[in-house]
Amino acid sequence: MSPRGAAVNEAMRTRSRERIMQATVELVDEHGFERTTLADIAERAGVARGLVSYYFPGKRLLLQTAMHRHMHLTLGAALRTLTDEDPPDLWLATAIDTITGLAIDQPxxxxxxxALILAPGADGFVQDDEQRRLGALLQAVLRRRGAADAATDHAVLRSALMGACIGMLLPGAESPARLIRDDLFTRYGLDPALGPRAAR
Structure with missing residues (x-):
């Protein structure tokens, strides 16, 4: 039997990483961060426990990377429902509704x-490949609206989206999702009738 080629090995590594990240998102959503162990993640992903630590040096980093993947996959799926004939404002409205919708649907x-990003002693905001994929999607949406500097405008949009999610999720001081949405849409000059959450 001939040994596997480099391309096959790389594809297997990619699939293992993806299964680990998907399992992490599922388990934390179901049971919370503290009650989810690396062993649980490995079992759900169908990989050896040691492989989780090999790819991800800690549970905090793993969740942040997994969340970035979850966000760009969710956003990518939403944007694929649009066409080049749809107005640029609809693309941005869809992006805003999709990202903030995660705070509503998976609080x-x-x-x-x-919380892990903002916690004292945390590693802060990790800019990994998954985050860059999310950023690329948002920058493409901004370029559709004519952004001259999509990277800078993306940093502002990212901050606005994170702030909106924090506003909706702040324990004991949650702001209604509709008010948060109206504020974001006003800030970007969007018609509130646009976007997947317009009718909700």
């Missing part, structure tokens, strides 16, 4: 993600 998951 424990998004609250945990934000």
């Amino acid at each position: 424990r998951l998004m609250r945990t993600h934000l």
Whole structure:
């Protein structure tokens, strides 16, 4: 039997990493961060426990990377429902509704993600490949609206989206999602009738 080629090995590594990240998102959403162990993640992903630590040096980093993947996959799926004939404002409205929608639909998951980023002693905001994929999607949306400097405008949009999610999830001081949405749409000059959450 001939040994596997480099391309096959790389594909297997990629699939293992993806299964680990997907399992992490599922388990934290179901049970919370503290009650989810690396052993649980390995079992759900169908990989050896040591492989989780090999790819991800800690549970905090793993969740942040997994969340970035979850966000760009969710956003990518939403944007694929649009066409080049759709107005640029609809693309941005869809992006805003999709990202903030995670705070509405999966509050424990998004609250945990934000808390770990902001916690004292945390590694801060990790700019990994998964985060760059999310950033690329948002920058492409901004370029559709004519952004001259999509990278800078993306940093502002990212901050606005994170702030919006924090506003909706702040324990004991949660702001209504509709008010947060109206504020973001006003800030970007968007018609509130646009976007997947317009009718909700």
